[in-house]
Amino acid sequence: MNAPRGQRRGGPGTLTAFARFVLCGGGVGLASSFALPVTASWMPWILANALITAASTLLATELHARFTFGAGRHASRRQHAQSAGSAVAAYAVTCAAMLALHHLVATPGATLEQAVYLSASALAGVARFAVLRLVVFARRHAPAASADRAAAVPCARPVGGFPPAGAAVLCRTA
Numbered sequence: 001m002n003a004p005r006g007q008r009r010g011g012p013g014t015l016t017a018f019a020r021f022v023l024c025g026g027g028v029g030l031a032s033s034f035a036l037p038v039t040a041s042w043m044p045w046i047l048a049n050a051l052i053t054a055a056s057t058l059l060a061t062e063l064h065a066r067f068t069f070g071a072g073r074h075a076s077r078r079q080h081a082q083s084a085g086s087a088v089a090a091y092a093v094t095c096a097a098m099l100a101l102h103h104l105v106a107t108p109g110a111t112l113e114q115a116v117y118l119s120a121s122a123l124a125g126v127a128r129f130a131v132l133r134l135v136v137f138a139r140r141h142a143p144a145a146s147a148d149r150a151a152a153v154p155c156a157r158p159v160g161g162f163p164p165a166g167a168a169v170l171c172r173t174a
Contacts, residue, residue: 011070011139022128032056069137076088082136089131090124129133 012020032052040048059081065075075083097120103109109118 014133017070017133018129019065020068021132022125024060025060025125028060028063045139053087053091056133059083064132065137069133071137079136083132085132086128086136088120090128093127094120096120096143133173 011017033053036048036052039052042048043051049051058080061075061080064083065071065073065079094117097116098113101113101116
Protein backbone atom coordinates (compact mmCIF):
# COMPACT_ATOMS: atom_id res chain seq x y z
CA MET A 1 0.00 0.00 0.00
CA ASN A 2 1.45 3.34 -1.03
CA ALA A 3 1.52 6.34 1.31
CA PRO A 4 -0.26 9.47 0.09
CA ARG A 5 1.88 11.93 -1.84
CA GLY A 6 4.16 13.97 0.47
CA GLN A 7 3.68 11.59 3.39
CA ARG A 8 6.25 9.15 4.66
CA ARG A 9 5.11 5.73 5.66
CA GLY A 10 4.05 5.76 9.32
CA GLY A 11 4.51 9.50 9.84
CA PRO A 12 2.59 12.70 9.25
CA GLY A 13 2.68 14.51 5.93
CA THR A 14 4.93 17.51 5.44
CA LEU A 15 2.25 20.14 6.04
CA THR A 16 0.93 18.38 9.13
CA ALA A 17 4.46 17.97 10.51
CA PHE A 18 5.22 21.64 9.79
CA ALA A 19 2.06 22.78 11.56
CA ARG A 20 3.00 20.60 14.54
CA PHE A 21 6.56 21.96 14.42
CA VAL A 22 5.27 25.53 14.58
CA LEU A 23 2.82 24.64 17.36
CA CYS A 24 5.37 22.76 19.49
CA GLY A 25 8.27 25.10 18.83
CA GLY A 26 6.10 28.19 19.23
CA GLY A 27 4.57 26.90 22.44
CA VAL A 28 7.96 26.10 23.92
CA GLY A 29 9.28 29.47 22.73
CA LEU A 30 6.36 31.29 24.31
CA ALA A 31 6.79 29.44 27.59
CA SER A 32 10.53 30.22 27.48
CA SER A 33 9.84 33.91 26.98
CA PHE A 34 7.88 33.92 30.26
CA ALA A 35 10.37 31.70 32.11
CA LEU A 36 13.44 33.73 31.16
CA PRO A 37 12.65 36.94 33.09
CA VAL A 38 11.62 34.94 36.16
CA THR A 39 14.82 32.88 36.05
CA ALA A 40 16.90 36.00 35.35
CA SER A 41 15.59 37.53 38.58
CA TRP A 42 17.45 34.77 40.50
CA MET A 43 20.72 34.69 38.53
CA PRO A 44 22.64 36.65 35.89
CA TRP A 45 20.68 37.04 32.66
CA ILE A 46 23.29 35.33 30.48
CA LEU A 47 23.24 32.22 32.70
CA ALA A 48 19.42 32.25 32.82
CA ASN A 49 19.28 32.52 29.02
CA ALA A 50 21.67 29.58 28.63
CA LEU A 51 19.65 27.41 31.04
CA ILE A 52 16.29 28.31 29.49
CA THR A 53 17.67 27.74 25.99
CA ALA A 54 19.07 24.32 26.93
CA ALA A 55 15.86 23.28 28.71
CA SER A 56 13.62 24.52 25.91
CA THR A 57 15.72 22.74 23.27
CA LEU A 58 15.49 19.46 25.23
CA LEU A 59 11.73 19.87 25.65
CA ALA A 60 11.14 20.83 22.02
CA THR A 61 13.23 17.89 20.80
CA GLU A 62 11.15 15.49 22.90
CA LEU A 63 7.92 17.03 21.56
CA HIS A 64 9.21 16.83 17.99
CA ALA A 65 10.21 13.18 18.45
CA ARG A 66 6.89 12.15 19.96
CA PHE A 67 4.41 14.43 18.24
CA THR A 68 5.74 16.51 15.35
CA PHE A 69 7.39 13.75 13.36
CA GLY A 70 5.24 10.87 14.59
CA ALA A 71 7.94 8.70 16.16
CA GLY A 72 5.85 8.24 19.32
CA ARG A 73 8.93 7.58 21.47
CA HIS A 74 11.72 9.40 23.31
CA ALA A 75 14.36 11.19 21.29
CA SER A 76 17.71 9.42 21.31
CA ARG A 77 20.93 11.05 22.45
CA ARG A 78 21.98 11.35 18.82
CA GLN A 79 18.72 13.12 17.98
CA HIS A 80 19.14 15.48 20.93
CA ALA A 81 22.70 16.31 19.82
CA GLN A 82 21.67 16.88 16.21
CA SER A 83 18.68 18.96 17.27
CA ALA A 84 20.91 21.07 19.52
CA GLY A 85 23.27 21.56 16.59
CA SER A 86 20.42 22.80 14.41
CA ALA A 87 19.29 25.13 17.21
CA VAL A 88 22.82 26.57 17.47
CA ALA A 89 22.85 27.09 13.70
CA ALA A 90 19.48 28.86 13.88
CA TYR A 91 20.82 31.05 16.71
CA ALA A 92 23.85 31.92 14.56
CA VAL A 93 21.59 32.93 11.66
CA THR A 94 19.55 35.31 13.83
CA CYS A 95 22.71 36.79 15.39
CA ALA A 96 24.28 37.28 11.94
CA ALA A 97 21.13 39.00 10.70
CA MET A 98 21.11 41.38 13.65
CA LEU A 99 24.84 42.11 13.27
CA ALA A 100 24.33 42.80 9.57
CA LEU A 101 21.44 45.14 10.35
CA HIS A 102 23.49 47.11 12.86
CA HIS A 103 26.37 47.25 10.38
CA LEU A 104 24.12 48.60 7.61
CA VAL A 105 21.90 50.91 9.69
CA ALA A 106 23.50 53.07 12.36
CA THR A 107 20.45 53.28 14.66
CA PRO A 108 17.69 50.97 13.48
CA GLY A 109 14.28 51.43 15.06
CA ALA A 110 12.60 48.77 17.14
CA THR A 111 10.20 47.93 14.30
CA LEU A 112 13.05 47.34 11.83
CA GLU A 113 14.94 45.25 14.38
CA GLN A 114 11.86 43.13 15.05
CA ALA A 115 11.22 42.70 11.31
CA VAL A 116 14.80 41.58 10.66
CA TYR A 117 14.89 39.30 13.70
CA LEU A 118 11.54 37.68 12.94
CA SER A 119 12.45 37.23 9.26
CA ALA A 120 15.75 35.60 10.19
CA SER A 121 13.97 33.45 12.78
CA ALA A 122 11.40 32.34 10.21
CA LEU A 123 14.09 31.49 7.67
CA ALA A 124 16.12 29.63 10.30
CA GLY A 125 12.96 27.87 11.50
CA VAL A 126 12.11 26.58 8.03
CA ALA A 127 15.70 25.37 7.59
CA ARG A 128 15.62 23.77 11.05
CA PHE A 129 12.34 22.02 10.21
CA ALA A 130 13.93 20.60 7.06
CA VAL A 131 17.00 19.37 8.96
CA LEU A 132 14.89 17.81 11.71
CA ARG A 133 12.53 16.12 9.24
CA LEU A 134 15.09 14.95 6.70
CA VAL A 135 18.06 14.15 8.96
CA VAL A 136 17.35 14.06 12.69
CA PHE A 137 13.96 12.31 12.67
CA ALA A 138 14.14 10.72 9.20
CA ARG A 139 12.56 7.31 8.97
CA ARG A 140 14.94 4.67 7.67
CA HIS A 141 12.64 2.32 5.74
CA ALA A 142 13.84 -0.08 3.08
CA PRO A 143 12.19 0.60 -0.28
CA ALA A 144 9.11 -1.50 -1.01
CA ALA A 145 10.78 -3.01 -4.07
CA SER A 146 13.55 -4.59 -1.99
CA ALA A 147 10.93 -6.08 0.35
CA ASP A 148 9.22 -7.62 -2.68
CA ARG A 149 12.55 -8.97 -3.92
CA ALA A 150 13.32 -10.50 -0.52
CA ALA A 151 10.02 -12.37 -0.62
CA ALA A 152 10.67 -13.76 -4.13
CA VAL A 153 12.05 -17.27 -4.40
CA PRO A 154 15.39 -17.22 -6.23
CA CYS A 155 15.86 -19.45 -9.23
CA ALA A 156 18.54 -22.13 -9.09
CA ARG A 157 21.54 -21.66 -11.40
CA PRO A 158 21.88 -24.41 -14.00
CA VAL A 159 24.47 -27.09 -13.31
CA GLY A 160 27.08 -27.67 -16.00
CA GLY A 161 26.35 -24.39 -17.80
CA PHE A 162 23.33 -25.66 -19.74
CA PRO A 163 20.17 -23.60 -19.32
CA PRO A 164 17.27 -25.75 -18.17
CA ALA A 165 14.30 -26.11 -20.43
CA GLY A 166 11.37 -24.04 -19.20
CA ALA A 167 13.34 -22.13 -16.57
CA ALA A 168 10.52 -19.60 -16.19
CA VAL A 169 8.06 -22.42 -15.44
CA LEU A 170 10.41 -24.01 -12.90
CA CYS A 171 10.99 -20.71 -11.10
CA ARG A 172 7.26 -19.98 -10.84
CA THR A 173 6.56 -23.38 -9.35
CA ALA A 174 9.45 -23.33 -6.91
